[in-house]
Each structure stands twice: as C-alpha cells, then as structure tokens.
Amino acid sequence: MLNYLTYIVAAWIFLWGLYGIVTSKNLVHQVVCAAVLQTSTYVLLLGIGFKVGGTAPIFADIPVGTSVVDPLVQALMLTDIVVEATVMALLLSMVVKSNEVAGTVDPEELRVLTG
Template identity: 50%
Template sequence: MIVLRVLPWLAAAWLMAIGIYGMVTSRHYVHLIGCLSVVQSGTYVLLLAIGFVWHAGPPIFYDHSPGTPAVDPVMQALVLTDVVVGAAVSALLLAMALQLHKRRKTLDPEDLEPVP
C-alpha cells in the first residue's frame, strides 16, 4: 500500500531527473526543447500527486453529503494551466530554434559564435 502512495512521487522525480539529464547533456536545441517538455510532464504528475486523495470522489458536491472526501480541484486546474503554458513555451522555443537554424545553419550550441 505504501508503494502506491509513493509511486506518483517517484514517477514525477524520475521524469524530472531524466529531463534534466537530457537538458544538461544535449548537443542539439530541438533535443533540449524535448527534454524541457519531459521535465514539464514531471510537473504534471507532481501536481496531480499533490492533489490526489485516496478513496475520494470528484469535486462535484450537488449529490454528495457534506464531509465527503473529494480530490483538490485547484491542482487539476493548475495542471491544465501547466499544459497550456508548456505548449506555448515549447512552440515559442521551437520557433526560435527554427529562426536560429535559418540564420546560423546550425542548432548545435557548441558551433554558435557571437554575432559581430
């Protein structure tokens, strides 16, 4: 039973660790952006783990008696917001990478030199 309580936290930590490792070792900007998306997925799992309540129902109270346990709807709203922000950030970074490739003909950070 304790494994089931810890599993979402371990999954979030694993996703974040894999994403951060990929970002640190990345040699290509598109790979870096993909790894950033993996870290963002870890935040989704983390937020859902924070708001989860065992044996609780949805946060709809019109047919439940007072005191019935329910999951936290704020965390669900934060995850939806996180998904939208993550998609916007990924789209912006990919557009910037496309412009960088058009102007410099490379996406390797090691090959980029300062503009004179």
C-alpha cells in the first residue's frame, strides 16, 4: 500500500480539486481549485521518476554514472509550474472582467449570455 502512496495521493488531490470546481460558489475559489487539481500532476510525475537511492540529476559535483532520479519528468514539471502561474493570472483576469460585466463572481448566477 505504501509503495503506491504517490498514485493514491495524486488521485486524491485530483478528485478534491475537481470537487472544488464542481461545487464552487466563487470564481476565484474555482480558479484556485483548478490550481489544486493541477498539482496532482506534480505528485504523479515525481512519483514516476523517483528511484530508490537516486540523487538529483545534476552532475556538477557528482561523477557521471551515479544513480539519479529521472530528469525527464522534472523537466516536464519545471515548465508546467511557470506556465500554470501565468494561466492562473489569465483566468483570474477573466474573473475580474466577469465581475465588472455581470457584477457577480458566483458561477451559479452567470447563466445568461450577454454581449
């Protein structure tokens, strides 16, 4: 069970993020829930790349050939984090505009499409 903990945690975070998005009463809260949901991918990727006894894949001060964790998934995560931050900024700016135009940040009240 403990060996599969990363998968369980990833699924757990994903589902709670989804729950937040579905039941949210506030668009800002909903955007944050989307961020929570996305963090599940970090847990999953790091879990896949982890190797028992492996160290960081930086060969500045360790000899080549040392057992290291998979750098591939870390590279995927690295760009993901920065992109997530800006996409979050974009989503939040939409929330601000929605508040300006519709006067509400409750997704329940945003039913009518107006030009």
